Amino acid sequence: MSTVKYKIKSALHDQQLYAAIQNASNLSTAKRDDQILGLDDYESSRDAAREVRQRSVDYSPRLIEKFTREFTALGGKVYIAANASEANRITINILKSHGAEKGVKSKSMVTEEIFLGRALESAGIDAVETDLGEYIVQLAGEKPSHITAPAMHKSRQSIGRLFAEKLGIKYTDDPAELTEVARGMLRERFLNAEFGISGANFLIAETGHIAIVENEGNVRLGLSIPPVYIAVTGIEKLLEKLADLSPLVKMLAKSATGQKFSGYFHLLKPSREGEDGPEEMHVILIDNGRSRAMADPEMREMMLCIRCGACLNECPVYKTIGGHAYDSTYPGPMGSVLSNLLGRNKMLHQELPDLSTLCGACKDVCPVRIDLPKLLLELRARREKPLSHNMLASGWKWTMESSSRVEVAGKFARMVEKVVPKVMSGGVKPGGPGSFRTQVEKRKSQVESPKSKIRTDDEQ
Numbered sequence: 001m002s003t004v005k006y007k008i009k010s011a012l013h014d015q016q017l018y019a020a021i022q023n024a025s026n027l028s029t030a031k032r033d034d035q036i037l038g039l040d041d042y043e044s045s046r047d048a049a050r051e052v053r054q055r056s057v058d059y060s061p062r063l064i065e066k067f068t069r070e071f072t073a074l075g076g077k078v079y080i081a082a083n084a085s086e087a088n089r090i091t092i093n094i095l096k097s098h099g100a101e102k103g104v105k106s107k108s109m110v111t112e113e114i115f116l117g118r119a120l121e122s123a124g125i126d127a128v129e130t131d132l133g134e135y136i137v138q139l140a141g142e143k144p145s146h147i148t149a150p151a152m153h154k155s156r157q158s159i160g161r162l163f164a165e166k167l168g169i170k171y172t173d174d175p176a177e178l179t180e181v182a183r184g185m186l187r188e189r190f191l192n193a194e195f196g197i198s199g200a201n202f203l204i205a206e207t208g209h210i211a212i213v214e215n216e217g218n219v220r221l222g223l224s225i226p227p228v229y230i231a232v233t234g235i236e237k238l239l240e241k242l243a244d245l246s247p248l249v250k251m252l253a254k255s256a257t258g259q260k261f262s263g264y265f266h267l268l269k270p271s272r273e274g275e276d277g278p279e280e281m282h283v284i285l286i287d288n289g290r291s292r293a294m295a296d297p298e299m300r301e302m303m304l305c306i307r308c309g310a311c312l313n314e315c316p317v318y319k320t321i322g323g324h325a326y327d328s329t330y331p332g333p334m335g336s337v338l339s340n341l342l343g344r345n346k347m348l349h350q351e352l353p354d355l356s357t358l359c360g361a362c363k364d365v366c367p368v369r370i371d372l373p374k375l376l377l378e379l380r381a382r383r384e385k386p387l388s389h390n391m392l393a394s395g396w397k398w399t400m401e402s403s404s405r406v407e408v409a410g411k412f413a414r415m416v417e418k419v420v421p422k423v424m425s426g427g428v429k430p431g432g433p434g435s436f437r438t439q440v441e442k443r444k445s446q447v448e449s450p451k452s453k454i455r456t457d458d459e460q
């Protein structure tokens with residue numbers, strides 16, 4: 001049995017996991033729906049956001065060049081890393097050149113993608129995660145299960161047990177108390193940090209700015225206290241102009257966390273003498289398969305993704321098995337595509353495109369209109385087919401070529417329908433998501449009180 005199949009099987013037997021994922025994703029979708037319903041220009045805003053991202057991909061090499069020039073002129077340093085090991089080596093070299101051994105890190109899916117945490121640990125560098133959700137999964141020795149809510153799979157009781165075991169505190173499952181404990185631990189680390197590492201939502205080629213949105217204020221502390229700051233992000237995050245930020249920021253928080261705007265919005269550039277901020281700023285731009293994906297006419301659309309996570313919250317498969325079952329850094333519908341585009345070899349996660357009902361809900365909620373079902377079908381078509389699949393396809397073609405064969409096949413199907421019990425009751429029903437407003441009402445009634453869950457959200 002493959003690792004993915006094994007993990008799916010275990011996930012399907014885990015009642016606590018199912019309850020945690022359902023509650024958290026239903027809460028996210030209900031909050032998102034509320035924001036979207038209040039937006040008169042939702043469809044045109046999606047068009048504007050897509051147009052900006054399309055330009056980012058179309059002019060990628062030119063934008064990288066321009067950003068490098070601007071950021072360097074401001075006093076920062078830019079590095080292009082072809083793959084994960086190169087990016088990790090560059091990061092470690094920067095830190096070693098400063099003798100830095102202890103620092104803080106803010107949530108970044110790109111650093112998860114390249115296993116930066118593990119590389120730093122092997123180099124004897126201690127980087128503590130400071131986003132609450134990431135702090136929880138780091139303490140548990142796990143990986144994030146969602147791209148914007150890393151500890152979505154955990155109940156507050158399991159977090160209480162984890163904190164009691166790892167931090168030696170008295171057990172509590174009160175979210176406010178647990179948050180206070182984490183805050184106390186992290187404050188100490190912030191004050192003594194020799195470096196700060198974060199991701200970046202966007203980079204502005206025109207001005208050399210780094211744009212980051214967050215909700216907890218941990219990114220702000222991580223980039224203002226330590227003397228060295230490193231932003232690690234993908235080459236597809238470049239935007240042409242400062243004005244391009246507006247349509248994206250407008251859609252990002254609404255789609256990711258159901259907020260009008262994120263709690264914090266940072267527009268950073270290297271500080272001049274006498275200004276506040278780190279003494280050194282570095283940006284590491286990672287390719288790791290992105291330029292190959294951009295050159296692929298069928299797949300380049302995936303590079304428009306702004307990592308909002310809305311497609312995960314909406315996906316009936318993700319909501320049943322959770323993120324870890326995908327056995328990849330990026331789970332859900334976007335992850336099933338992206339995981340097969342990144343890295344040295346293509347199609348490393350061939351099973352993932354099958355983890356979709358193709359209901360189209362992911363496409364419906366995507367703020368940049370990525371046609372995920374089309375991409376998933378394309379990836380299914382690209383992989384090598386097993387013999388049974390080819391035989392089935394040939395049989396189907398042979399039947400459809402003659403009306404009498406179609407008639408016989410229809411009679412046979414009706415006979416089978418009568419004798420086979422309805423095993424699907426209670427499972428995921430096929431078909432579209434139905435009326436939008438009905439869904440909103442249904443979700444609202446399913447959602448637990450927000451105060452009863454620990455969640456952290458930011459969107460890097």
Ligand code: SF4
Pocket residue numbers: 255304305306307308309310311312334362365366367368369370
């Ligand atoms: S594919 Fe679309 S919905 Fe999914 S994370 Fe990316 S931008 Fe968000």
